[in-house]
Amino acid sequence: MALLGPEERRYSELRLLKEAKKVFETVTYFPISKLVLEFDEKEVKILYRGKNILEYDALLPRIPKSYMKFGYLLLCFAREQKIPIPISPESVLYTHNKFLTLIALAQANVPIPKTYLSLKRATLEKILENIKYPVVLKLLYGCAGKGVMFADSKQSAISIMDMLEAFKQPVFVEEFIKNPGEDIRAFVIGEELVACMKRKAKKGERRANIAAGGVGEKYEAGDEERDLALRAAKALGMKVAAVDILPGKKKYVIEVNVYPGLKGIENATGINVARKIVEKVYELATSV
Amino acid sequence: MKVGIIYFSKRGREEAERICNAVKEEGEECFPIDAKTILLYAGEDDAAAFSQENGLRSFDSLVFLPEEEYFEFAYMIIKIVYDYTVTSIPCEKFRLFFNRALIQRFLASHKLSVRKVYAFSEATAANFVLKELKLPVILQFPDGRRIPIKSEDTFTELISGIKRDTVITAEKPLKPEFLVWTLVIGDEVIACEKKGESISPFNTPSEIIEKSLKVSSLLSTFFCQVNFIPYRNSFLVNEVRLFPDFALFEKITGKNVYKILASSIISKAKERKKEMIKRSISQSINGIKRWLLEIGIIGPRREKI
Numbered sequence: 001m002a003l004l005g006p007e008e009r010r011y012s013e014l015r016l017l018k019e020a021k022k023v024f025e026t027v028t029y030f031p032i033s034k035l036v037l038e039f040d041e042k043e044v045k046i047l048y049r050g051k052n053i054l055e056y057d058a059l060l061p062r063i064p065k066s067y068m069k070f071g072y073l074l075l076c077f078a079r080e081q082k083i084p085i086p087i088s089p090e091s092v093l094y095t096h097n098k099f100l101t102l103i104a105l106a107q108a109n110v111p112i113p114k115t116y117l118s119l120k121r122a123t124l125e126k127i128l129e130n131i132k133y134p135v136v137l138k139l140l141y142g143c144a145g146k147g148v149m150f151a152d153s154k155q156s157a158i159s160i161m162d163m164l165e166a167f168k169q170p171v172f173v174e175e176f177i178k179n180p181g182e183d184i185r186a187f188v189i190g191e192e193l194v195a196c197m198k199r200k201a202k203k204g205e206r207r208a209n210i211a212a213g214g215v216g217e218k219y220e221a222g223d224e225e226r227d228l229a230l231r232a233a234k235a236l237g238m239k240v241a242a243v244d245i246l247p248g249k250k251k252y253v254i255e256v257n258v259y260p261g262l263k264g265i266e267n268a269t270g271i272n273v274a275r276k277i278v279e280k281v282y283e284l285a286t287s288v
Numbered sequence: 289m290k291v292g293i294i295y296f297s298k299r300g301r302e303e304a305e306r307i308c309n310a311v312k313e314e315g316e317e318c319f320p321i322d323a324k325t326i327l328l329y330a331g332e333d334d335a336a337a338f339s340q341e342n343g344l345r346s347f348d349s350l351v352f353l354p355e356e357e358y359f360e361f362a363y364m365i366i367k368i369v370y371d372y373t374v375t376s377i378p379c380e381k382f383r384l385f386f387n388r389a390l391i392q393r394f395l396a397s398h399k400l401s402v403r404k405v406y407a408f409s410e411a412t413a414a415n416f417v418l419k420e421l422k423l424p425v426i427l428q429f430p431d432g433r434r435i436p437i438k439s440e441d442t443f444t445e446l447i448s449g450i451k452r453d454t455v456i457t458a459e460k461p462l463k464p465e466f467l468v469w470t471l472v473i474g475d476e477v478i479a480c481e482k483k484g485e486s487i488s489p490f491n492t493p494s495e496i497i498e499k500s501l502k503v504s505s506l507l508s509t510f511f512c513q514v515n516f517i518p519y520r521n522s523f524l525v526n527e528v529r530l531f532p533d534f535a536l537f538e539k540i541t542g543k544n545v546y547k548i549l550a551s552s553i554i555s556k557a558k559e560r561k562k563e564m565i566k567r568s569i570s571q572s573i574n575g576i577k578r579w580l581l582e583i584g585i586i587g588p589r590r591e592k593i
Contacts, residue, residue, distance in 0.1 A: 032409075033409070033410040033412055033413065034410070034412050034413050034416075035408070035413060036406055036407070036408045036413045036416050036417055037389060037405075037406065037407040037408070038404065038405070038406050038420075039389070039392075039393050039396065039402075039404075039405055040396060040402060040403060040404045040405065041396045041397075041399065041401050041402060044393065047416070049416065050416075066452050066453055067409070067452070067453055068453060069386065069387065069409070069453050069454075069455050070407075070408075070409035070453055070455050072386070072387070073387050073389055073390055073407065073455060076390055077393070080393070080397070090383070093383075093386070097360060097364075099328065099330065099364060100360075100363075100364060100367070102330035102335075103328075103330050103335045103364060103367055103368060104367075105330070106330040106331060106332070106333075106334055106335040107334065107335055107367075111332045112330060112331065112332060113331070114329070114330075114331040114332070115329070115330045115331065116327060116328065116329055117327075117328045117364075118324070118326065118327045118328065119323055119324045119326070119358070119361060120324040120325075123324065123325055123326070123327050124327065127327070252332075
């Protein structure tokens with residue numbers, strides 16, 4: 001199995017490597033930054049120091065936001081060569097562009113908060129006039145809770161958006177769903193929800209992301225949450241996905257992650273998620 | 289028929305207005321739409337796209353004049369309207385344009401020859417490419433810039449300044465005496481030849497006509513510009529553009545490009561609309577059949593009863 005990931009191997013990559021070595025005969029880690037694509041009319045290769053990684057039986061990609069475009073290209077080439085991969089190349093594009101994720105979810109009838117995007121803030125003027133405050137403003141390419149802002153009035157929303165427009169940072173407006181600073185992270189592998197945790201924001205913070213200081217605890221998902229998580233992963237063509245759900249009477253999917261960290265979920269649930277991911281990849285490789 | 293032409297720049301606006309006038313002369317409704325006035329919505333009930341409160345799905349056809357910087361935004365619009373409105377390029381084909389290497393490989397896999405191409409996104413990988421290709425090389429950046437490199441120092445300097453995740457392609461340079469640009473609109477191929485700085489009409493050989501039509505058909509586009517390089521008694525597809533320089537082709541060849549474009553947009557839109565209606569009827573029939581099967585009105589369960 002070839003594991004593709006960032007140059008610096010962190011907890012998640014190390015865990016996946018460790019577990020993969022128990023399942024696969026050969027496991028090699030390839031930093032995306034050092035990969036080169038070579039192609040002509042006859043053949044396609046993904047090279048690492050001259051070695052073609054498309055000769056591996058399976059590929060497990062861990063593609064961070066900073067390699068979205070190149071990562072998408074790599075996966076398209078791997079798919080063309082029919083190498084088993086647990087996520088579709090499009091899911092890399094979709095999940096890194098948060099609005100694209102929401103379009104795909106909305107089209108699959110997965111409940112999401114009402115969200116608006118335009119190239120120019122002025123186009124959003126009417127929405128900002130009529131929407132209920134506070135509103136959530138999100139950067140199109142934010143991750144790990146970064147780039148999520150809250151505006152309590154139209155004026156503050158406009159100020160934030162004008163500033164971001166000046167920095168050429170696309171931003172979108174999302175209705176605020178009242179919530180005590182909690183969300184549910186559901187980890188989907190194949191057709192199963194394998195682990196689930198509730199994340200609670202630290203005091204004075206609205207974002208529950210672990211990277212933003214949130215704390216995770218084991219959570220028993222109900223049927224509705226399970227169904228939502230599975231449908232969201234399916235809508236994006238992902239057999240491995242971390243789906244974030246806002247709890248409450250009415251539940252909403254707020255994000256789907258293609259590059260989720262494993263530390264928080266493994267620590268909170270005690271479940272060996274890395275092993276389950278690797279087993280899924282093995283199943284895909286052996287069912288070809 | 290109601291047609292919308294979506295543009296993203298000043299040049300786009302000028303071209304959109306010319307196309308609209310030509311479509312109107314054919315007796316159809318047509319509106320230029322500034323992408324900056326478009327509002328995208330995603331919510332529980334579905335996704336939608338509006339321009340000045342008009343739903344874009346209400347158009348019979350939407351023609352895109354996309355530019356690199358706004359490809360993702362254009363893609364989001366196409367994704368939202370695609371099942372309801374005929375677009376000038378389908379969703380899955382438009383994605384190929386996110387990356388030059390992707391479109392080149394797509395064409396190569398359909399026997400439209402390309403030479404060996406390398407793609408990378410980091411300086412560390414670039415050194416390997418240089419070792420394989422050897423100087424001189426030509427680098428192409430996502431914005432279309434092609435930079436010939438003759439020295440290792442220039443190469444290192446250029447590569448060290450690239451932003452992460454900028455996908456660069458590298459090839460051996462060719463020194464063609466001339467280039468051929470074709471504008472494909474439906475079944476029509478209009479060609480120009482570029483020699484140095486001068487551009488003139490080109491008497492198109494059948495190979496170029498066939499290849500141009502094949503590119504357009506593979507991409508299922510209403511129109512496109514295909515740039516060719518002569519290579520070993522043949523022509524290589526070097527680039528495909530979804531927003532051709534219509535005005536230039538009209539000026540050089542004297543053909544009424546906008547009239548050809550307008551009648552092609554109308555006929556393609558009508559043809560695809562018919563296909564969409566047929567598809568949606570057959571989907572509905574299949575849905576009803578599945579439902580009847582499920583409740584046992586037809587199929588094996590009925591026989592059992």
